Amino acid sequence: MHQFTPQRxxxxxxxIVQAVKALLDARKNQYQLDLVQDFAYPLPVTIICRLLGVPPEDEPRFRVWSSALVRTLDPTESLSEAEVREATQSRTQMREYMEKLCATRRAHPQDDVFSGLVVGDDPNGRLPESDLLATMELLLIAGHETTVNLITNGMLTLLRHTDVLNRLRRNPDVLAIPTVEEVLRYDPPVQFRTRTTLTDVPIAGVTIPQGASVALLLAAGSRDPARFADPDRFWPERDDNEHLGFGGGDHYCVGAPLARLEAVTALKALARRLEAPRLDADPPPYRRNAALRGPEHLQVAFERLND
Incomplete structure (x- = not known):
């Protein structure tokens, strides 16, 4: 998308730095946190709302809507009637909110993504309102739930590999970016996505017909031993790490730069500020979603919170 410029x-x-600091400062004089609910869950929605131009006081509403809508992304899960009603209600409420915000931004544009899409400074032309609202819904879900899982999976992996955590703490400016890239390969937030074949596709002696629905196992591809040396080893220093954590081609994740920036900032701060962190339970309970992988809760104990 034209609005997701590197400068923006x-x-x-x-x-992001200040949001991370505020979330951790809130745990002062405490010795435990649920990394999901207390940190990773509120952080991305705060940032994506800032990017879109949503007023801070409305952020809690977006958290509720995102939680309800993300369950609809799992093609393997059959939702209950109550969950379907909740998702439908959340989508309706969010679209009504966005319609009002759309009218406000059209009358009074600001320096945010929503204003840019509404006013239409994209060289490809202004989006129809129905497409605009669908895009905002996608940005909310993609910008929130996947980043929650990236941060949580990253810290869980580091707590299971304390040698890497200690190296990250000593050398954050050197190791933070490759650590996030290795998390995206080793335990990605998106496990698989579905696509539709445009033509017949011969592969491994089988022809997948045109128009077939295909599940692309991104996580499996990122651990392919024919592509990665020692693929089951968590190794941030590996030389060649062209993973599939953000997909690829025309469907490459448009929010990848933002997710990377949030995860790098978060993991650097967690490594530095949590003194002697340890897991309370391993494995932790996981979210009920086959497509988006991440713990539902991640209880982390620590000796103190550093400044």
Whole structure:
């Protein structure tokens, strides 16, 4: 998307740093946190709302809507009637909210993604309102739930590999980016996506017919021993790490730069500020979603919170 410029994303850096700091400062004089509910869950929705131009006081509503809508993304899960009603209600409420925000931004544009899409400074032309609302829904879910899982999977993996955690703590500016890239390969937040074949596709002696629905196992591809040396080893220093954590081609994740920036900032801060962190339970309970992988809760104990 034209609105996701490097300048706009990097302009959020200080907001991300301050949001991370505020979430951790809230745990002062405490010795335990649920990394999901207390940290990883509120962080991305705060940032994506800032990017879209949603007022801070409305952020809690977006958390509720995102939680309800993300369950609809799992093609392997049959939702209960109550869950379907909740998702439908959340989608309706969010679209009504966005319609009002759309009218406000059209009358009074600001320096945010929503204004850019509404006013239509994209060289490809302004989006129809129905497409605009669908895009906002996608950005909310993609910008929230997947980043929650990236941060949580990253810290869980580091707590299981304390040698890497200690190296990250000593050398954050050197190791933070490759650590996030290795998490995206080793335990990605998106396990698989579905696609539709445009033509007949011969593969491994089998022809997948045109128009077939295909599940692409991104996580399996990122551990392919024919592609990665020692694929089951968590190794941030590996030389060649062209993983599938953000998909690829025309469907490459448009929010990848933002997710990377949030995860790098979060893991650097967690490694530095949590003194002697340890898992309370391993394995932790996981979310009921085959497509999006991440713990539902991640209880982490620590000796103190560093400044």
């Amino acid at each position: 994303i990097m302009g959020l850096r200080e907001h």
